[in-house]
Amino acid sequence: MNRQPLRLAILEATRILERAGVASPRTDAELIAAHVLGVERGRLPLVPLVDPTVIDAIGQFVTQRAKRVPLQHLIGWAAMGDITVDVGAGVFVPRPETELLLEWGLKLIDGRKFPVVVDLCTGSGVLALAVAHARPDAVVYAVDIDSNALAWARHNAEARIAAGDTAIRLYSGDIADGSMFAELDGLVDLVLCNPPYVPEGTPVPPEVSDHDPAHAVFAPEGGLAVIRYAIDAAARLLRRGGGLAIEHDDTHGTAVPELVRARRVLTDVQDHPDLTGRPRFVTALRG
Ligand SMILES: C[S@@+](CC[C@H](N)C(=O)[O-])C[C@H]1O[C@@H](n2cnc3c(N)ncnc32)[C@H](O)[C@@H]1O
Incomplete structure (x- = not known):
């Protein structure tokens, strides 16, 4: 040959x-x-x-x-932290910029024993599973509204258990529901959230428009609707000293920190850039 x-x-x-x-x-x-x-x-x-x-x-x-089929759909996986998750039709492809949000969260719970972690809008389960991998002692909860995403998250969670990681607790639900995880009110060390946040009507590349589920990408109220729910949930769930990290659109580097600051119980509000220097995620502590 x-x-x-x-x-x-x-x-x-x-x-x-x-x-x-x-x-x-x-x-x-x-x-x-x-x-x-x-x-x-x-x-x-x-x-x-x-x-x-x-x-x-x-x-x-x-x-x-x-x-313009996403590379991750072709190879079948996406990476986050020290793990990979399977992805394909019906679930949002995890992005490299979300690594920084994960890193911030892992640093916050470093040294805390048996931390309770909640991943709001889990999609493929990637953030919850990356935390469970990095911190086998953590008790990790994850929720998504979409049954297709949850099927991928369940599949990925089973694969991680087979690889020796701790099981996560996966739930179907709407984070707008003020009673979501009510049993954890005031007990959570870390809330992570990469919600849909692109303002509706924003042009996006074909990989996104043709392959990511629209409700995983776009949100009403100029992209802020689901972020508002996440802030409400975090203010309720976090224990004193617990932390929140929410990813946001690069046009929301002022708007999202302002929304977080409006909740008096959330302090030390900071916005962080992504790998390309654009405003990408907000963090805060429960005072
Ligand atoms: C941008 S994707 C993020 C997925 C994953 N966290 C990641 O970083 O790859 C947003 C996810 O939020 C879910 N979602 C949208 N609105 C929601 C809501 N109101 N409650 C719970 N999940 C929601 C979507 O189904 C989608 O899986």
Whole structure:
């Protein structure tokens, strides 16, 4: 068989993806090649030549990605912290920017024994499962309104248990419901929330408009409706010294901290940038 240089296949894939308007063509081309070869991306330079069947397989994935199918749907997983979760049709794809919110939360509960953690709007379960992995002693609750998302979260939770992690407590519910987790009122160490927050009508790339569920992305009231529910829930659930982190739209770097400050029980309100320097998540403590 006529073996071919992998480097050239990746260059060609990068060109195709660039022409299709993919935001990170080189990264995606390399991740596709790594997926096809079953190696980590960092090990690609150790694979100089590949069989034509590999080139064909890479080509098929690239064709799909050029149609703006999310990379994570093609490879079947997304990463967060030290874990990966399975994702696909019907569930929001976890984003790298949410890593920073997770890091803030893990730092807050560092040194606290048996922390109680609540993940509002859990989607694939990714934040709850990443916390349960990092902190096996934590008692982690998670909720979502969408049965499709919950099916993915259940699947991911079972996979994490099989890998040796502690089970999370997964619930179906609407965080607008003021009695959600009422038994935990005043007992929670950490509330994490990556809600739908994009103002309705905002143009989004095809990966989002055609593949993320709309109710996972857009929220009424200029993108703030579900964030308001999360703030109400956190003010009720958190114990003194407990903390809250909510991701928000990059246009809400002032509006969301103001909403949090309006709740007198929440103190030390700070807004944080994402990896690209845009305002991305707010944190506060329960005074
Ligand atoms: C942006 S996704 C985030 C998923 C996950 N936390 C992550 O970071 O990948 C938002 C999730 O909130 C859920 N959701 C939307 N409105 C909700 C509500 N009122 N109550 C509970 N979950 C809600 C959606 O179904 C979706 O799974």
